[in-house]
Amino acid sequence: MGLDLDDTKRSIVIVDNAIIVPPPRGMGGNNNRFQSSGVLTAEGEMVENSITWGEGRQVNLAPEMPDPATIEHLPGQHMFGGMLFGHFGHFLVESTTRLWALDELRPAIQSIVYTPKINARPMQFVRQFRPLFNVLGATVPIRSTPVPLRVDRLFVPRQGFGQFELMRGSEAFRSYMRRFAGRTVPAKGAEKIYISRSGLARDRGGIIGEWLLEEQLKAEGFEIYHPQNHPLLDQVAQYKAAKMIVACDCSPLHLVGFVGNAEQKVAIIKRRSMDLIPHFVDQLRLFQNIDAFEVDVLVEDWLPYPDKRPGRRSCGEISFARLGAALAEKGMISGRTTWRDISDAEREDERERLRVLHDGTPFHRMLNREKYLAGQQEGTVRGDNKFA
Template sequence: MHLDLDDTKQNIVIVDNAIIVPPPRERGSNNRFQASGVLTAEGEMVENSITWGEGRQINVAPEMPDPDTIEHLPGQHMFGGIMFGHFGHFLVESTTRLWGLEELRPAIESIAYTPKINARPMQFVRQFRPLFNVLGATVPVRSTPVPLRVDRLFVPRQGFGQFELMRGSEAFRAYMRRHAGRRIPAQGAEKIYISRSGLQRDRGGLIGEWLLEQQLQQEGYEIYHPQNHPLVDQVAQYKAAKQIVAVDCSPLHLVGFVGNSEQKVAIIKRRSMELVPYFVDQLRLFQDIDAFEVDVLVDEWLPHPDKRPGRRSCGEISFSRLHEALVERGMASGQQPWRDLSDAERADERERLRVLHEGTKFFRMANRERFIERQKSGTVRGANKFS
């Protein structure tokens, strides 16, 4: 079974005396595929409270909680799904029911989430409060560590998600077009490269990104580090940019929410995972952005003991071929050809990675072609895509 966002059953279920059940608090519990969600007063799982991701059901039906552990939440509220603490997972998996606010905003007192990890759940609510506001979800938000009995709970169906779900439902796309970043004026450079060079060491990226940045700057691009800017400024910049170059990364989801049809977005493939086409779909379907994939991946370098690409892997791309692709799409002048890394620079990059990762060796991905073929055949999914 899977979630079909184009299904005509896109709806909002109303549950009286609903029980919102968070995941277990015990250490070692599976927080990725967890027992949590919404139960009816009779203990039946409400189907609309299921969150889907990676082609699988993320939350499974929990048991009816001990009545002594259930707290009462009076009034009318909306179920928001699972509250993730990671920026990328939040954008793709915790915003999925906000489309319901279009109809429910006047009727509800808050949005209630179950936490991904049942420890200090309100910490993430505070962390993402500015993002809720940017996305038009200005109502109060809670993430409950204990079971709640809600007088009346509205449960919208999921309208967005990972991989093929990044296309979004019609209702979700319409909501984002009307509300995301609406009150933030566009401001910033017209040409930006969304850089990863300033991220934490385990985030992965591109080999020799410094050389790519130098060559993009010569073409008039500003090197943009989102993590160094307040969220409102990020949205202003993404609305202002006419040309954006980036690898597959979480900020592109925000571009998809707040961007516009006058933009061109080149998405560089940085690892052997079939992710970029989903980003392209999101940007095109949400905002009619001229988005396209640039696959000039030459090699992949993985830290020991990783066996396949993930958030820590580093891609080696051909900068000269990337330049040719940008020139063809009118995003570079073509006056000065770009160069690729020399053998000495490549060796220096490997040593830099080894030191950065405290002695961890990086090695070329083994069986890379086999992995790519298995992905195409559908027998394997990529590793965690957010970073």
């Protein structure tokens, strides 16, 4: 069971006297990936359009009808926005998914109502992401409710975007983003950027010896760009201005997909043995016709003990020499200088740096990597979007 993004039979449903049910107080986050929340009819039936899908599974389960004494009344007409995440990447992929319906509903609604992913200080994330809502054309009032609400009339759009295979988006969602995302922000910034992970906090994962990659890219005229050090509007301006972007799989690429253009080339470096990048390529190509491609020059996965498979915290050792050749073939660097890989001594220095950064936790090569890769690759089709 899954979600057909382009099934328009129930694109927007209207529910009178709808009950919006948030998760219980304190629930949500990584330890509560699947929660009870969503929209119920007045009779207590789950409204199918209020289901959020992710990783091929239903994220929010049908809640029970709340105690009438706990339900507050929200008069007027409003739109259901889905689940509001506090993580930047999850916000872009999972909290923007129904904004496409503003095309039709903007004049009719008084606000967009979300259920919080974590039911603690829910309005904090509304304030945090208010500038991003504005950039994406959602200039109407936004709220995230910690208590059940009875809404006079609620418009519930279907999800039009999401994680992994859902990153291609529905045609309605793609069309909305092309017309509204970043429209009010003028392009400004360097023409060639590398979206770096070297300044991120621990446990975010990255590339072994990223400093050397940055040195070799700077020699080719790339600016090393740390998004977390720039205001949101400046990030949007930079992503609109860049002609060439090099990055690993990362949250900022979703924003590039929303505000970018067909004049851009985007090289996405595989930093871990996971089949994520084809979905990023799909988003960038289908949303903005960007020339996006995967560069798979991954040599080893380095994992913090006791992890046994790649994930959020893993670091990838890649061949910079092969990466340089792939970028030269695509015309993103000159290719006049052959890039070098890290030395054995530099590799050991990186292992020690990671150990210290993680309070003494050692990093090790992934065991049974070949077996893991065989399972990952089974049945996948790469097409022409990959350089190896």
